[in-house]
Amino acid sequence: MRHILVTGTSRGFGQQIALKLADEQTHLYLVARSTSRSTRKAIRQKGGNATEFQRDLTDYEQLENLVSVVFSSFDPEDADFIGLVNNAGTLNPIGPLGKYEAEAYQKNLEINFVAPAVLTHMFVQKVQDLQTQKRVVFVSSGASQKPYEGWSHYCSTKAGIDMLMKTACKEQQKMSHPVKMIGFNPGRIETDMQELIRMQSEEDFPAVQDFIDAKTDGRTGSAEELAEVLAELVTAEEFPTGQVVNGKKLITES
Numbered sequence: 712m713r714h715i716l717v718t719g720t721s722r723g724f725g726q727q728i729a730l731k732l733a734d735e736q737t738h739l740y741l742v743a744r745s746t747s748r749s750t751r752k753a754i755r756q757k758g759g760n761a762t763e764f765q766r767d768l769t770d771y772e773q774l775e776n777l778v779s780v781v782f783s784s785f786d787p788e789d790a791d792f793i794g795l796v797n798n799a800g801t802l803n804p805i806g807p808l809g810k811y812e813a814e815a816y817q818k819n820l821e822i823n824f825v826a827p828a829v830l831t832h833m834f835v836q837k838v839q840d841l842q843t844q845k846r847v848v849f850v851s852s853g854a855s856q857k858p859y860e861g862w863s864h865y866c867s868t869k870a871g872i873d874m875l876m877k878t879a880c881k882e883q884q885k886m887s888h889p890v891k892m893i894g895f896n897p898g899r900i901e902t903d904m905q906e907l908i909r910m911q912s913e914e915d916f917p918a919v920q921d922f923i924d925a926k927t928d929g930r931t932g933s934a935e936e937l938a939e940v941l942a943e944l945v946t947a948e949e950f951p952t953g954q955v956v957n958g959k960k961l962i963t964e965s
């Protein structure tokens with residue numbers, strides 16, 4: 712069996728990733744603050760197995776408990792594949808640095824950077840010595856390379872995650888049983904996050920018109936299509952460890 716933990720699966724891209732990964736050979740561990748009965752039902756219809764965890768990824772104790780419960784629910788020595796997809800993320804707060812209470816910026820750092828970093832650390836501790844295939848995907852963004860005004864914390868946490876992945880991959884090269892890791896940039900995808908972007912004022916997010924136009928011009932990708940690309944990559948024979956993969960480019964090239 713494959714065992715794959717995916718964060719941020721209650722809606723949007725994470726929900727689609729879970730659906731695309733679901734099959735008879737895979738047990739999924741789905742994490743978000745809210746649960747999704749429709750996701751569980753759709754997974755069952757595909758013959759897949761899923762356990763849902765209602766957890767706030769910004770709570771360290773909940774994270775620790777999550778990893779401990781997941782890894783005690785199967786025998787890692789018997790697994791054919793163990794994976795982690797760090798997908799949960801937030802844009803909030805949107806607006807210039809200095810505008811909101813410090814706590815709002817701190818939450819952004821916790822959801823987008825601290826949680827995936829700590830979760831990956833705990834994952835690596837659990838799987839490092841196993842001989843089975845072990846992989847981590849970090850959902851990145853074009854914003855990791857481009858400083859959008861109004862997204863100071865979103866852009867920097869995504870850049871931080873890219874670098875964490877690259878550094879950890881270098882460390883892993885020296886291990887007897889390396890954990891492979893990639894970043895995955897889906898490009899703009901039609902989810903609640905895009906809707907939130909389009910609702911912003913120019914004052915808080917000066918690039919808002921380009922995102923409104925992107926929806927009209929069909930430049931916003933489908934979450935389902937991009938999730939399919941990511942899901943195929945997770946278990947693909949060729950896994951470009953250490954790289955940030957551009958999902959839309961993979962679709963154009965295929």
Ligand SMILES: NC(=O)c1ccc[n+]([C@@H]2O[C@H](COP(=O)([O-])OP(=O)(O)OC[C@H]3O[C@@H](n4cnc5c(N)ncnc54)[C@H](OP(=O)(O)O)[C@@H]3O)[C@@H](O)[C@H]2O)c1
Nearest residue numbers: 719721722723724743744745767768799800899900902904
């Ligand atoms: N949409 C885009 O255009 C786009 C582009 C590039 C990259 N991305 C990246 O793709 C990923 C998914 O984005 P999306 O568009 O699907 O966003 P979304 O529709 O806003 O969904 C975000 C998911 O993260 C979960 N989440 C947020 N905070 C959480 C917390 N504290 N604890 C646990 N779960 C939490 C949410 O569930 P709950 O609210 O139920 O907790 C939800 O399932 C993010 O990493 C995002 O940065 C998106």
